[in-house]
Amino acid sequence: MSTSSTPASSVPLMPPQVAAEATARLPDIADLSARLRFCPKDGRIWLGDQRMLLIHLSALADLRRELVGALGLAAARGLFTRMGYASGCKDAEFARRIRPGDDLNAFYVGPQMHALEGIVHVEPVRVEVDIESGRYYGEFLWHGSSEVDAHVAAFGMSAEPVCWMQIGYASGYTSIFMGQPILHREVECRATGSRHCRIVGKPVHEWDDPNPDLIYLQPDSLGSLYRAAAPSVPPAFTGLPAQPADARRQPGLIGLSSGFLAAHHLLQKVARTSASVLFLGETGVGKEMFARSLHASSDRAAMPFVAINCAAIPENLIESELFGVERGAFTGALQSRPGRFERAHGGTIFLDEIGTLNLAAQGKLLRVLQEREVERVGGTETRRVDVRVIAATNADLRAESRRGNFREDLFYRLNVFPVRIPPLRERREDIPLLVRHFLLKYADRHKRPVAGVTDRGMDRLIDYEFPGNVRELENIIERAVILAPEDGAPIDVGHLFACGDEVHSPFYGVGQDGSLIDGLTAPDPPAGPAAAGAAADGPATDGPDSLVDSVLANEIPLELLEARLIETAVERAGGNLAEAARMLGLTRAQLAYRYRKGRD
Incomplete structure (x- = not known):
């Protein structure tokens, strides 16, 4: 069907029902939402003729934790993948009935069902659907995955993709819809630190090595997974604290969403080190609060925390504010005074809106980071400083460095440990x-x-x-x-x-x-x-x-x-x-x- 990343000149000729669009777009969801009905009196939720359930995400996180602890990671993944596969098969049967005569729009029922059921928002990147020839290729971005939220709440960040149930759903749905085995793989996952989840799907025979994923989709493989499960759980899943996630949080930080917990997890990892940290995020997300919590959790907690908003200081004063000034260095410098770096000696300095620094100040800041020495404006003496640098910005420093507005060497010096704090609309x-x-x-x-x-x-x-x-x-x-x-x-x-x-x-x-x-x-x-009586007597006027x-x-x-x-x-x-x-x-x-x- 549609290809958003393939040039038009290279798109092969396709049957008429396979359209080529500049951007893959989902159809209107009104026909699906109209079929979702809540029946509180008898305790049922219906989607078409299928009964549905609403469950707490925290309950799913607890279930995931218990299954991994009891069965092992591989067996738990198999169970969730098979569960998603069965759900996808059911929805594929429903899709053809709700949108007959249009293969592409009918196929999009699956991605839209994910959104309607509160599982994930699906963004098509490249989709090709031709049932007659058996051609299928699908690439999608997943935004706000509930399964990532559950996994991060249970275990924190992961080294491997964790959308097991959603991958099973995509594979089951597409296999039934296309009439042949289709395998999807998660090539990027928000639980591993990516900005979003990305999946790629194609027929099983087109994959070079499908077996590592197929084992989780085969019913007979579950028994071997149980038997092969190691007696001890992998290190990433051992010693799980029993207290809720919010009890493990530094004072001052409030949140339970996966985006918040992911940022908090990174903060915990870097807190006891001396590495420079760069907080990324929109204005108002709480970058200074995270910086203060990082300082409070570090070995420097008893020493000063000095915060400076680089955007609030005039350009002609920024160097004297950061590095200090000697008496007589310029008009109005009536006495010598230390800069923020000297005042933060032994502790932490927080440089907010660092992208607004002028190039001269950037050069001096780079020297401080490299040599751990400062030289006051108008002075010749160098002073040693032991300071941990935490910076924050709402700008894209990589793009600014390409434009020549920010020193590239300073960017790489600051970008040792970047932490993205999600906006409130994502949490x-x-x-x-x-x-x-x-x-x-x-x-x-x-x-x-x-x-x-x-x-x-x-x-x-x-x-x-x-x-x-x-x-x-x-x-x-x-x-x-x-x-x-x-x-x-x-x-x-x-x-x-x-x-x-x-x-x-x-x-x-x-x-x-x-x-x-x-x-x-x-x-x-x-x-x-009155309304009841009117209904009984005949049509209301x-x-x-x-x-x-x-x-x-x-x-x-x-x-x-x-x-x-x-x-x-x-x-x-x-x-x-x-x-x-x-x-x-x-x-x-x-x-x-x-x-x-x-x-x-």
Whole structure:
């Protein structure tokens, strides 16, 4: 089908049903989401005619830990791979029924099912599907793998790819769909430190060495795996602490997501060494907090921690701030004073936004890193310094060095141990923990009684993209604490997003009939006696269309209609604007603005 990495001139002629696109794109998922129904009354979840389950990711992590400990790594991997294979086979049968007549769109049911089931977001890179000729090649990126999250929560980072169940699913789904054995391999994995997971799939006979992976897909091989399992678990999986992951974390760091735990795992590995560390991440992700925790966990914890924001110091003063100045070195230098490196002697210096340093300062910094000596501005004496350097940046220093804005030799000197801190939108599981932490912090600081956040408010926080990351979340919570009702009522959406900065992501809720509805759409009210009676007597004549007809026939102005609707909702809610907003599917802030506007 589609090739995004192959030039058009080299694409062989294919049957008409195999399309060639510049970019592989997944079809709309509405036909799948419409078939997912929740039935709380009888405790069932259905996807089409298949019963589904929702499980806790933490439970999957615990199961993974126990199986690896009891059976060994190889046998546990075989079990998870076979489980995924069986699930993929079931979904392949479902795919042909839901999208008949279009092989490519029908094939994409599998990747989209992964997203719908909360397993992983699949991005096609290169896909070729031709059932008639048996041609298949698939290359995909996996983003936000739940299996990686479970594995990292149980064991930390891994030396090998860990998406065993998802690889089994991809192989089972494609084998049934194509009518021949297809094998997928995970060539990159986020659990090993990659930015994302990458898989490649093709028919078994096209692989040079399929047997190392096929053993996990063969039913008869499991017995041999059990018998061959070593009596002791590999070193990476021994001595697992019984306490939860958050109990093993340095003070000040809060999170349970796989992205957070991966960064924390790297921090633990490097803490007791003297290696330079480079924290990478967007503005507001908490790079200085990680740096402080790294210092507190190091052998230098009792010595000074000196932080400097390189972007906040004028270029003509940056050298004197870093390396010190001698009296009379320039106008205004009335006395000699040490720089930040001297003040951090024996401890740690944290250079935030290091990408903003000018080239002259970069050259002197490189000398300090190499020689462990500083020379004050206007001075001739060199002073020895014993300092651990931690740097942080939100810029791509490699790209900046190619452009000539950052010294390449300094980049390689700093890039000894890079640690990427993921943005908050990639670690949404941490939002409730961070919210609770900031609520306690600012309720105490501002002496305000706060009873927590409503479920609706928490849903909106988890939906929000947080371009400002943890720093923005902290500001939102502080503002909400200040705006919160003085009677101690819970914080709601209107307190959290009072400045119109709410952004909605496509999360889904449950409608009255069990179907998925958009998270911001107000659910249909339950049918009352009048509605039931109307249904029994015959088709209802009331509805949105008849209401629109009535409004247009009577030439009712839109402003008057909106004002009357809002006033009625507020009256029925007894003056409670939050309750009235829920009736109308608005935030409290939106309703309050329109309510005041209508009364002016």
